[in-house]
Amino acid sequence: MNFSQFLLILRARQRVIWITLVIVVAATLAISLLLPKTYKGTASVLLNYKGVDTVTGLAMPGQLMAGYMATQIDIISSKNVALHVVDSLKLAQNPAVIAQFNAATGGEGTVRDWLADLLLKKLEVVPSRESSVVEISFSGSDPSFVAAIANAFAEEYQRVSIQLKVEPLKKASTYFNDQTRQMRDVLEATQSRLSKYQQENGIVSLDNRVDVESNRLNDLSQQLVMAQSQSMEATSRQRMAQGASSLESPDVAQNPMIQNLKIALGTAESKFAEISQRLSQNHPQYISAKAELDKLRSDLAAAIHVTAGSVSNNAQILQQRESAIRGALAAQKSKVLELNRTRDEMGVLMKDVESAQRAYDATSQRFSQTSIEGQAEQSDISILNPAVPPVVPAGPKVVLNTVLALFFGGLLGLGLSILLEMLDRRVRSERDLFDALQIPVLGVIAWQAPKRRRFKSLKSVLSSRLRLN
Incomplete structure (x- = not known):
């Protein structure tokens, strides 16, 4: 099939194309107009990442952490943050929500998990390009509700990030505390052995x-x-x-x-x-x-x-x-x-004492550092722009849907016309005749069918029926 044959097929099947296009566009417009209006609340958070390891205490630039931004997006869209949002807004205590939960699940599961899953389905987290700003968006039918949910996700993400940073530090602080005690016992034992050896040998200097x-x-x-x-x-x-x-x-x-x-x-x-x-x-x-x-x-x-x-x-x-x-x-x-x-x-004993002293000093220093960091309730995440109740609905987008309907309706019409042509192949040019019969074409008669006068024939039929009556 060459391009001229393709154009002839489209010309012959143009009625199918136009009907399909009109149906798709009309259906899209009807659905877009019938759908309820949705609003989107967006809150922006800024990630001020310093890159301090909680175990070694070494500083690392944030750009060296390849998966840092993806990790933060996963944290924002995690069920843990969604459960904190449900608890902070007390959504699980609303009788209407409980009734909807019972009707939807039949009482299986918990209201908190059900609400968290629903919130995550309408949540959208988008990072900005070449920056540390993340936009948290939530869609719904109530402008005030979507703004409150977006702000709640931003605030709970901030709290959860503090919790994720503080809890390992507290565990590390407990570990270093135990290690400090052990190192102190080892230091006291080595010092006791050194003192006993000096007393037994009468060593002053x-x-x-x-x-x-x-x-x-x-x-x-x-x-x-x-x-x-x-x-x-x-x-x-x-x-x-x-x-x-x-x-x-x-x-x-x-x-x-x-x-x-x-x-x-x-x-x-x-x-x-x-x-x-x-x-x-x-x-x-x-x-x-x-x-x-x-x-x-x-x-x-x-x-x-x-x-x-x-x-x-x-x-x-x-x-x-x-x-x-x-x-x-x-x-x-x-x-x-x-x-x-x-x-x-005595030199061996003194070296043991020095080694134990250095280990005790290093462990004690790390214990002090982790204890201070574990008690600090400071977050590296700041809320840049809190969400406000939107005035203009975010959807449905009638113009965009209409444009998409025109594009996809046209593609669908073309596909249907090609499909119908394949099911009912007709001769529309000398090339089709040659392909079908595999014999040379000697000549072509230029003939055009007369135009049908649909309205005139309809008028004659009606007049004949009136005469009969």
């Missing part, structure tokens, strides 16, 4: 004590080095003083008594040599000089022995001092190691 003992350990280490060097020197001197060449020992050679005895011995030996050359062995002077020489030699040997013993005693004293310092150093090292172990254990 561990760091100062460790510093003092460490300094003492360093002093003992230095003293041990000095004692070892002195002991080694004294041992070498002892070996020289007690050896065969004791006179070569510096301690023996530098002794004033031994030096005097060596001088006196030399003098006595010279004197004895002179006397031995002049006198015989039985001479009294010879015997006296020899006795004096022997006495000096005996005194020198005794002085050397005493000096060597003194050097030996000094070496033993230095060795004992070295051993004592070494023992004190080992004891001090053990003491310092024990103090380090004590400090490590």
